[in-house]
Amino acid sequence: MKEFAAEENFTVLIPENFYSLVAERHIKTPKLPRRTTKLEIEEKVSDLPETESLYYKDQYMAEFDAKVLRVLEGKTVVLDKTAFYPEGGGQPSDKGYLQFRGQKCRVLNVQKVGKVILHEIEGPPPMEGETVHGIIDWDRRLSLMRHHTATHLLLGAARRVLGEHVWQAGAQKGTERSRLDISHYRRLSLREIHQIEKLANMAVMMNMPVKAFWMAREEAERRFGFRLYQGGVVPGRVIRVVKSGDWDVEACGGTHCKSTGEVGFIKIVHTERVQDGVERIIFSAGLPAIKAVQEEELKIHEISNVLNVPFDRVDKAVGNLVSEWRALRQERDRLLDTLSSFVADRLSEEAIKIGEIKVIIQNMKETPIDQLIKVANTLVSREPKAIVALFHEGRNARFVVTVGDEVIKRGLTADEIAREAAAPLGGGGSGRPNFAQGGGVNTDKIPEAIKRTVAFLKAKLEKVRR
Incomplete structure (x- = not known):
């Protein structure tokens, strides 16, 4: 293109990164977000010649001698040449030491700024103009x-x-x-x-x-x-x-x-x-x-040691252990269902009647919340005209509320009851029309929450009856 333009008496300036721009237009590859930073000291080294990259001439060069061109604030050293690879292309920089006059400083980080390579050091800095001996941390490289x-x-x-x-x-x-x-x-x-x-x-x-x-x-x-x-x-x-x-x-x-x-x-x-x-x-x-x-x-x-089986039989032992665990879990669930049925029978006998609605509200102390859910669901499945609110007293107060289909038809929902029950507990409650949960930090307020819930239900149901 440049030659053709010259023949036609045109001047064409081709940018240095022309082919990079062309390649970028043809390459469609997903890229992860990248964050770039600009060192503030770039201007302080812009007058220096390009650092000779010894790591390209010999990638196995572990030691070298170089001249110090500049020392910035006693923490950054610029050499005329270096075998220390600067961070770039996803590869961290080399680390190592600079030796001079019987002293040495540690090279912590190496960065390339423009055409100059910067060595961040720890320890006494060398003097500008003197020769240093660089030693790469070879195991790292x-x-x-x-x-x-x-x-x-x-x-x-x-x-x-x-x-x-x-x-x-x-x-x-x-x-x-x-x-x-x-x-x-x-x-x-x-x-x-x-x-x-x-x-x-x-x-x-x-x-x-x-x-x-x-x-x-x-x-x-x-x-x-x-x-x-x-x-x-x-x-x-x-x-x-x-x-x-x-x-x-x-x-x-x-x-x-x-x-x-x-x-x-x-x-x-x-x-x-x-x-x-x-x-x-x-x-x-x-x-x-x-x-x-x-x-x-x-x-x-x-x-293998925990299971007390040979190394080559660990997979079978783990498989057997998982099978046993699943069987025990099924048995536990069966026993919980049986226990929940017994508990539901007892609670049903202690229910109070508000018109046609059976109301069951109890503090179940430390009974696990998952068991309370089973008991509550068992009760409403037996009686569509039931309202069940069961409280758990642990580190925090928690409760579950279930209502039967006939109760929902009368305009009373579990989430509405849960919000009322949660007020004294210093927390909140929410859920669906037929099931809700809630709780709060005030476990000592559970009796008050029960009284408040009973009073709310009586008022609400009396209003519905009228």
């Missing part, structure tokens, strides 16, 4: 590299299991656990999870080379397509591409293992639905993956 490469392998596995519609909707790497969010129209089944996990580990065992290289954006898009931008569209006309054998290829700025075999074991810990159309895969890689499996084994062994 290696774990992050394994988890980052594992993210690519899992994404490739998910696409092979679920289909080509799968797209990365987000990712966050960690040293112990990482997450990969993918677009998918339904919850992942256990079978699909196992297939994805198996394929990802097969990719590990294939020990494919993981190569990172820079390419012109146009060439990369022609060769690999827009699926390059799994982690979002990256700016610039030259982009960094990470290719894991023939398994996966992405535009990526993170640090990676040299081969898939270095990732080690990958374990999917669990999955969850984070929003409509997005599934989250929580996983561990390397030693943390082994730890995750061992933790699961430990839980099973603990269950």
